[in-house]
Amino acid sequence: MTLIKESSTIQENKSQAFVACPVTFVMEKIGGYWKPIILFNLLSGSKRYSELKKSIPAITEKVLIQQLKQLEGDGLLIRKSKPVVPPYVTYELSKSGKALHPVLYAMAEWAVGNSGKLSKTFSKQMKDFPL
Amino acid sequence: MTLIKESSTIQENKSQAFVACPVTFVMEKIGGYWKPIILFNLLSGSKRYSELKKSIPAITEKVLIQQLKQLEGDGLLIRKSKPVVPPYVTYELSKSGKALHPVLYAMAEWAVGNSGKLSKTFSKQMKDFPL
Protein backbone atom coordinates (compact mmCIF):
# COMPACT_ATOMS: atom_id res chain seq x y z
CA MET A 1 0.00 0.00 0.00
CA THR A 2 1.76 3.09 -1.21
CA LEU A 3 1.48 6.13 0.99
CA ILE A 4 -0.49 9.10 -0.17
CA LYS A 5 1.54 12.25 -0.61
CA GLU A 6 0.20 14.94 1.65
CA SER A 7 0.64 17.57 -1.02
CA SER A 8 -1.49 15.64 -3.48
CA THR A 9 -3.98 17.95 -5.06
CA ILE A 10 -6.15 15.06 -6.10
CA GLN A 11 -6.67 14.05 -2.52
CA GLU A 12 -7.39 17.63 -1.46
CA ASN A 13 -9.95 17.98 -4.20
CA LYS A 14 -11.51 14.72 -3.23
CA SER A 15 -11.78 15.60 0.42
CA GLN A 16 -13.41 18.86 -0.58
CA ALA A 17 -16.10 17.12 -2.54
CA PHE A 18 -16.24 14.43 0.10
CA VAL A 19 -17.69 16.65 2.81
CA ALA A 20 -20.07 18.36 0.43
CA CYS A 21 -21.71 15.51 -1.41
CA PRO A 22 -23.17 12.29 -0.03
CA VAL A 23 -22.77 10.57 -3.38
CA THR A 24 -19.06 11.26 -3.30
CA PHE A 25 -18.87 9.78 0.16
CA VAL A 26 -20.20 6.56 -1.31
CA MET A 27 -17.71 6.67 -4.15
CA GLU A 28 -14.91 6.97 -1.61
CA LYS A 29 -16.00 3.66 -0.14
CA ILE A 30 -17.06 1.59 -3.10
CA GLY A 31 -15.72 3.63 -6.01
CA GLY A 32 -12.92 1.27 -6.91
CA TYR A 33 -13.61 -0.68 -10.05
CA TRP A 34 -13.84 -4.07 -8.43
CA LYS A 35 -15.44 -3.19 -5.13
CA PRO A 36 -19.06 -3.22 -6.27
CA ILE A 37 -18.50 -6.59 -7.92
CA ILE A 38 -17.02 -8.02 -4.77
CA LEU A 39 -19.85 -6.68 -2.66
CA PHE A 40 -22.31 -7.95 -5.23
CA ASN A 41 -20.84 -11.43 -4.88
CA LEU A 42 -21.01 -11.30 -1.11
CA LEU A 43 -24.64 -10.22 -1.01
CA SER A 44 -25.68 -13.84 -1.21
CA GLY A 45 -23.75 -14.70 1.93
CA SER A 46 -20.28 -15.27 3.31
CA LYS A 47 -17.69 -16.76 1.02
CA ARG A 48 -14.19 -18.13 1.25
CA TYR A 49 -11.36 -16.29 -0.43
CA SER A 50 -11.00 -19.03 -3.00
CA GLU A 51 -14.72 -18.97 -3.73
CA LEU A 52 -14.55 -15.26 -4.43
CA LYS A 53 -11.65 -15.87 -6.77
CA LYS A 54 -13.70 -18.39 -8.70
CA SER A 55 -16.70 -16.06 -8.78
CA ILE A 56 -14.62 -13.24 -10.22
CA PRO A 57 -12.12 -14.90 -12.54
CA ALA A 58 -10.96 -11.67 -14.17
CA ILE A 59 -9.56 -10.17 -10.98
CA THR A 60 -5.99 -10.87 -9.99
CA GLU A 61 -5.14 -12.20 -6.56
CA LYS A 62 -3.25 -9.11 -5.52
CA VAL A 63 -6.07 -6.79 -6.40
CA LEU A 64 -8.62 -9.05 -4.79
CA ILE A 65 -6.95 -9.04 -1.39
CA GLN A 66 -6.12 -5.37 -1.75
CA GLN A 67 -9.76 -4.52 -2.29
CA LEU A 68 -10.86 -6.92 0.45
CA LYS A 69 -8.49 -5.24 2.91
CA GLN A 70 -9.79 -1.81 1.96
CA LEU A 71 -13.38 -2.90 2.29
CA GLU A 72 -12.55 -4.45 5.64
CA GLY A 73 -10.79 -1.26 6.71
CA ASP A 74 -13.83 0.75 5.73
CA GLY A 75 -15.97 -1.56 7.81
CA LEU A 76 -17.99 -2.85 4.90
CA LEU A 77 -17.07 -6.47 5.41
CA ILE A 78 -15.79 -8.81 8.07
CA ARG A 79 -12.91 -11.23 7.72
CA LYS A 80 -12.99 -14.44 9.72
CA SER A 81 -10.07 -16.84 9.74
CA LYS A 82 -9.72 -20.25 11.32
CA PRO A 83 -6.21 -21.06 12.56
CA VAL A 84 -5.90 -24.23 10.54
CA VAL A 85 -3.72 -25.51 7.77
CA PRO A 86 -4.53 -25.05 4.96
CA PRO A 87 -5.93 -21.62 5.90
CA TYR A 88 -9.67 -21.16 6.05
CA VAL A 89 -10.74 -17.54 5.61
CA THR A 90 -14.22 -16.26 4.97
CA TYR A 91 -15.52 -12.83 4.11
CA GLU A 92 -18.99 -11.56 4.82
CA LEU A 93 -20.77 -8.24 4.66
CA SER A 94 -20.95 -6.15 7.81
CA LYS A 95 -24.06 -4.29 8.82
CA SER A 96 -23.22 -1.24 6.71
CA GLY A 97 -22.10 -3.53 3.93
CA LYS A 98 -25.49 -5.16 3.90
CA ALA A 99 -27.04 -1.70 3.92
CA LEU A 100 -25.59 -1.23 0.45
CA HIS A 101 -28.06 -3.72 -0.89
CA PRO A 102 -30.49 -1.04 -2.17
CA VAL A 103 -27.63 0.70 -3.94
CA LEU A 104 -26.44 -2.44 -5.70
CA TYR A 105 -29.99 -3.40 -6.45
CA ALA A 106 -30.81 -0.01 -7.97
CA MET A 107 -27.66 -0.30 -10.06
CA ALA A 108 -28.57 -3.75 -11.28
CA GLU A 109 -32.08 -2.65 -12.12
CA TRP A 110 -30.78 0.30 -14.08
CA ALA A 111 -28.40 -1.99 -15.95
CA VAL A 112 -31.25 -4.27 -16.91
CA GLY A 113 -33.28 -1.39 -18.23
CA ASN A 114 -30.51 0.50 -19.99
CA SER A 115 -28.11 -2.00 -21.44
CA GLY A 116 -29.79 -2.76 -24.75
CA LYS A 117 -28.49 -6.08 -26.02
CA LEU A 118 -27.14 -7.08 -22.64
CA SER A 119 -30.42 -6.81 -20.85
CA LYS A 120 -31.28 -10.45 -21.35
CA THR A 121 -28.03 -11.57 -19.78
CA PHE A 122 -28.62 -9.25 -16.87
CA SER A 123 -32.21 -10.29 -16.43
CA LYS A 124 -31.00 -13.83 -15.84
CA GLN A 125 -28.65 -12.55 -13.16
CA MET A 126 -31.43 -10.56 -11.57
CA LYS A 127 -33.40 -13.74 -10.97
CA ASP A 128 -30.64 -14.77 -8.58
CA PHE A 129 -30.45 -11.38 -6.94
CA PRO A 130 -30.64 -11.89 -3.19
CA LEU A 131 -33.58 -9.92 -1.90
CA MET B 1 -8.72 11.19 -25.47
CA THR B 2 -5.96 8.63 -25.66
CA LEU B 3 -6.74 5.51 -27.58
CA ILE B 4 -7.08 2.27 -25.72
CA LYS B 5 -4.50 -0.31 -26.59
CA GLU B 6 -6.21 -3.39 -27.89
CA SER B 7 -3.77 -5.64 -26.12
CA SER B 8 -4.54 -4.03 -22.78
CA THR B 9 -5.17 -6.73 -20.22
CA ILE B 10 -7.05 -4.32 -18.03
CA GLN B 11 -9.57 -3.69 -20.74
CA GLU B 12 -9.93 -7.40 -21.42
CA ASN B 13 -10.48 -8.06 -17.76
CA LYS B 14 -12.99 -5.29 -17.58
CA SER B 15 -14.94 -6.46 -20.60
CA GLN B 16 -15.02 -9.91 -19.07
CA ALA B 17 -16.61 -8.65 -15.87
CA PHE B 18 -18.67 -6.25 -17.93
CA VAL B 19 -20.78 -8.91 -19.60
CA ALA B 20 -21.09 -10.94 -16.45
CA CYS B 21 -22.14 -8.40 -13.86
CA PRO B 22 -24.81 -5.72 -14.08
CA VAL B 23 -23.17 -3.74 -11.33
CA THR B 24 -19.99 -3.54 -13.36
CA PHE B 25 -21.98 -2.33 -16.34
CA VAL B 26 -23.10 0.59 -14.21
CA MET B 27 -19.56 1.27 -13.06
CA GLU B 28 -18.51 1.46 -16.70
CA LYS B 29 -20.95 4.31 -17.17
CA ILE B 30 -20.79 6.25 -13.94
CA GLY B 31 -17.74 4.71 -12.29
CA GLY B 32 -15.51 7.71 -12.80
CA TYR B 33 -14.90 9.59 -9.62
CA TRP B 34 -16.71 12.76 -10.60
CA LYS B 35 -19.53 11.36 -12.67
CA PRO B 36 -21.94 10.59 -9.86
CA ILE B 37 -21.39 14.06 -8.47
CA ILE B 38 -22.12 15.65 -11.81
CA LEU B 39 -25.24 13.57 -12.26
CA PHE B 40 -26.24 14.36 -8.71
CA ASN B 41 -25.99 18.08 -9.48
CA LEU B 42 -28.05 17.70 -12.63
CA LEU B 43 -30.85 15.81 -10.93
CA SER B 44 -32.42 19.10 -9.95
CA GLY B 45 -32.66 20.21 -13.57
CA SER B 46 -30.60 21.50 -16.47
CA LYS B 47 -27.60 23.66 -15.72
CA ARG B 48 -25.15 25.78 -17.63
CA TYR B 49 -21.53 24.74 -17.80
CA SER B 50 -20.54 27.61 -15.55
CA GLU B 51 -23.21 26.73 -13.04
CA LEU B 52 -21.88 23.21 -12.82
CA LYS B 53 -18.41 24.59 -12.23
CA LYS B 54 -19.70 26.65 -9.33
CA SER B 55 -21.62 23.70 -7.91
CA ILE B 56 -18.53 21.52 -7.95
CA PRO B 57 -15.65 23.85 -7.12
CA ALA B 58 -13.13 21.07 -6.56
CA ILE B 59 -13.27 19.76 -10.12
CA THR B 60 -10.97 21.25 -12.74
CA GLU B 61 -12.33 22.58 -16.00
CA LYS B 62 -10.58 19.97 -18.06
CA VAL B 63 -11.94 17.09 -16.07
CA LEU B 64 -15.40 18.60 -16.00
CA ILE B 65 -15.76 18.80 -19.78
CA GLN B 66 -14.06 15.49 -20.17
CA GLN B 67 -16.62 13.84 -17.94
CA LEU B 68 -19.46 15.76 -19.53
CA LYS B 69 -18.37 14.56 -22.97
CA GLN B 70 -18.19 10.99 -21.76
CA LEU B 71 -21.58 11.18 -20.11
CA GLU B 72 -22.99 12.70 -23.27
CA GLY B 73 -21.33 9.98 -25.32
CA ASP B 74 -22.88 7.33 -23.10
CA GLY B 75 -26.26 8.96 -23.60
CA LEU B 76 -26.73 9.91 -19.98
CA LEU B 77 -27.05 13.60 -20.60
CA ILE B 78 -27.91 16.03 -23.35
CA ARG B 79 -25.89 19.06 -24.35
CA LYS B 80 -27.72 22.05 -25.76
CA SER B 81 -25.88 25.07 -27.08
CA LYS B 82 -27.18 28.39 -28.33
CA PRO B 83 -25.12 29.93 -31.14
CA VAL B 84 -24.51 33.18 -29.31
CA VAL B 85 -21.55 35.06 -27.98
CA PRO B 86 -20.60 34.53 -25.24
CA PRO B 87 -21.53 30.86 -25.60
CA TYR B 88 -24.58 29.53 -23.82
CA VAL B 89 -24.43 25.79 -23.17
CA THR B 90 -26.69 23.78 -20.93
CA TYR B 91 -26.54 20.19 -19.81
CA GLU B 92 -29.49 18.11 -18.73
CA LEU B 93 -30.15 14.49 -17.92
CA SER B 94 -31.43 12.25 -20.68
CA LYS B 95 -34.08 9.64 -20.08
CA SER B 96 -31.59 7.00 -18.96
CA GLY B 97 -29.78 9.67 -16.97
CA LYS B 98 -32.93 10.42 -15.08
CA ALA B 99 -33.42 6.70 -14.57
CA LEU B 100 -30.32 6.80 -12.38
CA HIS B 101 -32.24 8.69 -9.77
CA PRO B 102 -32.93 5.62 -7.61
CA VAL B 103 -29.25 4.73 -7.71
CA LEU B 104 -28.13 8.18 -6.61
CA TYR B 105 -30.87 8.30 -4.05
CA ALA B 106 -29.91 4.92 -2.58
CA MET B 107 -26.32 6.11 -2.41
CA ALA B 108 -27.25 9.31 -0.65
CA GLU B 109 -29.43 7.46 1.82
CA TRP B 110 -26.65 5.05 2.60
CA ALA B 111 -24.27 7.95 3.12
CA VAL B 112 -26.66 9.56 5.56
CA GLY B 113 -26.96 6.37 7.54
CA ASN B 114 -23.31 5.33 7.48
CA SER B 115 -21.19 8.43 7.66
CA GLY B 116 -21.07 8.99 11.41
CA LYS B 117 -20.14 12.60 12.03
CA LEU B 118 -21.01 13.67 8.51
CA SER B 119 -24.58 12.48 8.68
CA LYS B 120 -25.87 15.88 9.80
CA THR B 121 -24.30 17.61 6.84
CA PHE B 122 -25.72 15.02 4.52
CA SER B 123 -29.14 15.15 6.07
CA LYS B 124 -29.31 18.82 5.17
CA GLN B 125 -28.48 17.98 1.58
CA MET B 126 -31.10 15.28 1.53
CA LYS B 127 -33.78 17.83 2.28
CA ASP B 128 -33.04 19.34 -1.12
CA PHE B 129 -32.95 15.98 -2.83
CA PRO B 130 -35.18 16.16 -5.89
CA LEU B 131 -37.79 13.45 -5.62
Add this chain to the structure above:
DNA sequence: TAGTATACACACTTTAGGGTAAGTACTTGT
Protein backbone atom coordinates in the same frame (compact mmCIF):
# COMPACT_ATOMS: atom_id res chain seq x y z
C1' DT C 1 -8.40 50.10 -26.13
C1' DA C 2 -8.06 47.09 -22.69
C1' DG C 3 -10.68 43.99 -19.84
C1' DT C 4 -14.28 40.46 -18.94
C1' DA C 5 -17.07 36.57 -19.70
C1' DT C 6 -18.05 31.94 -21.79
C1' DA C 7 -17.07 27.22 -23.05
C1' DC C 8 -14.00 24.98 -24.27
C1' DA C 9 -8.98 22.86 -26.59
C1' DC C 10 -4.22 21.42 -26.24
C1' DA C 11 0.24 19.96 -24.41
C1' DC C 12 2.54 18.33 -20.57
C1' DT C 13 3.15 16.22 -15.91
C1' DT C 14 1.81 13.69 -11.81
C1' DT C 15 -0.59 10.18 -9.24
C1' DA C 16 -3.23 6.20 -8.00
C1' DG C 17 -4.76 2.03 -9.44
C1' DG C 18 -4.08 -2.04 -11.37
C1' DG C 19 -1.16 -6.00 -13.70
C1' DT C 20 2.80 -9.61 -13.73
C1' DA C 21 5.44 -12.74 -11.72
C1' DA C 22 7.44 -14.84 -8.13
C1' DG C 23 7.72 -16.55 -3.29
C1' DT C 24 5.98 -18.26 1.61
C1' DA C 25 4.29 -21.79 5.15
C1' DC C 26 2.26 -25.73 6.13
C1' DT C 27 -0.26 -29.99 5.25
C1' DT C 28 -2.37 -33.58 2.55
C1' DG C 29 -2.52 -36.74 -1.29
C1' DT C 30 0.16 -39.88 -4.85
Add this chain to the structure above:
DNA sequence: ACAAGTACTTACCCTAAAGTGTGTATACTA
Protein backbone atom coordinates in the same frame (compact mmCIF):
# COMPACT_ATOMS: atom_id res chain seq x y z
C1' DA D 1 9.84 -37.30 -3.01
C1' DC D 2 7.00 -34.20 -5.18
C1' DA D 3 3.05 -31.68 -6.59
C1' DA D 4 -1.06 -29.31 -5.16
C1' DG D 5 -4.06 -26.40 -2.39
C1' DT D 6 -4.72 -22.14 0.63
C1' DA D 7 -4.41 -17.35 1.64
C1' DC D 8 -1.76 -14.39 1.15
C1' DT D 9 2.96 -10.99 0.41
C1' DT D 10 6.45 -8.52 -2.05
C1' DA D 11 8.79 -6.07 -5.71
C1' DC D 12 8.51 -3.96 -9.93
C1' DC D 13 6.21 -1.89 -13.94
C1' DC D 14 2.57 0.23 -16.92
C1' DT D 15 -1.49 2.77 -17.94
C1' DA D 16 -5.52 5.62 -17.43
C1' DA D 17 -7.25 9.23 -14.80
C1' DA D 18 -6.59 13.50 -13.10
C1' DG D 19 -4.07 18.05 -12.47
C1' DT D 20 -1.50 22.41 -14.37
C1' DG D 21 -1.14 25.92 -17.40
C1' DT D 22 -1.93 28.29 -21.41
C1' DG D 23 -4.54 29.62 -25.59
C1' DT D 24 -8.92 30.88 -28.54
C1' DA D 25 -13.13 33.21 -30.58
C1' DT D 26 -16.36 36.74 -30.07
C1' DA D 27 -19.14 40.32 -28.23
C1' DC D 28 -20.07 43.58 -24.76
C1' DT D 29 -18.54 47.04 -21.36
C1' DA D 30 -15.76 50.71 -19.11
